Amino acid sequence: MQVFLPPEIGFCFGVKRALNLVIDELKREEKIYSLGDLIHNPQVIEDLKRKGVVFVSSLSQVKKGTVIIRSHGVDPSLIRKAREKGLKVIDATCPYVAKVQRIAKFLSQKSYRIVIVGLSTHPEIKGVMASVAGKKTYVVKDAQEIERIPFTGKMGVVVQTTESLDNFSNIVKNLVKRGKECRVFNTICKVIRRRQEETKLQEIDQVDLLSSLLTLQR
Ligand code: SF4
Incomplete structure (x- = not known):
């Protein structure tokens, strides 16, 4: 078996940035709190716990x-509440993710019905949904799911930063039939796009994603 390693292997920009922010803060504080898992990597999370990061869910x-x-x-309301509580807030939200939240908010302010392509259970999508709380929003993960979106005048579309471009394109192709105006923002992050392009250039039969050593051991 030939194994293809993409050129951009390892931590992405957003993960490196989050880790650097934590490491810098640990030079000043013995203990800091993380609201949920900082990144999706069990080894790194365990290491951060040893170094003084306490992971909390609320x-x-x-x-x-x-x-x-x-x-x-x-x-975003949690960040506001944390500041109101007098806590020091270090925002390690990846700038690409923050951009999705900003665009969704912009679209909702312009009265677009929001369609978010991605997984409703993913923390990123939960954050994007919360940034447009109270507005009519649909989360769809595939082309079948767009059937439940009623025909509408104005529809604004954003996508999870880690979504597959092929799946997103297929959903958008079908979405345009469901509205008079469909404004689409491709918010898949650059790192993910490059990795998808690299993978496509290879003649690959099977893709195994190893995101951590625990995954490898299972
Ligand atoms: S959006 Fe891209 S750069 Fe940011 S954390 Fe996710 S994969 Fe990494």
Whole structure:
């Protein structure tokens, strides 16, 4: 078996940025809190725990000190609440993810019905949904799911930063039939796009994604 390693192997820009922010803060503080897993990598999470990061699932678990916002982003109202509580907030939301939240908000302010392509259970999508809370929003993961979106006047589309371009294109192709105006923002991050392009250039029969050593051991 030939194994193809993409040129951009290893941590992406957003993950490196989040880790650097935490490491810098640990030079100043012995203990800091992370609202959810900072990144999706069990080994790194265990290492951060040893170094003084306490992972919490709710802001109510943090009474004082520093709270770090995960790379996938969170509900923006949580950041506001943390600051109101007097906590120091370090926002490690990846700038590509923050951009999806900003665009979704912009579209909702312009009265577009929001369609988010991605997984509704993913923390990034939960954060994007929260950034347009109270607005009519649909999350779809494939072309079949767009059937439940009613025909509409104005539709604004964003996509999870890690989505496959092929799946996104297929969904958009079908979505345009469901509205008079369809404004599409391709918010797949550059790193992911480059990795997908590299993989396509190779003659590959099977793709195994190894995101951590735990994955390898299973
Ligand atoms: S959006 Fe891209 S650069 Fe940012 S954390 Fe996700 S994969 Fe990494």
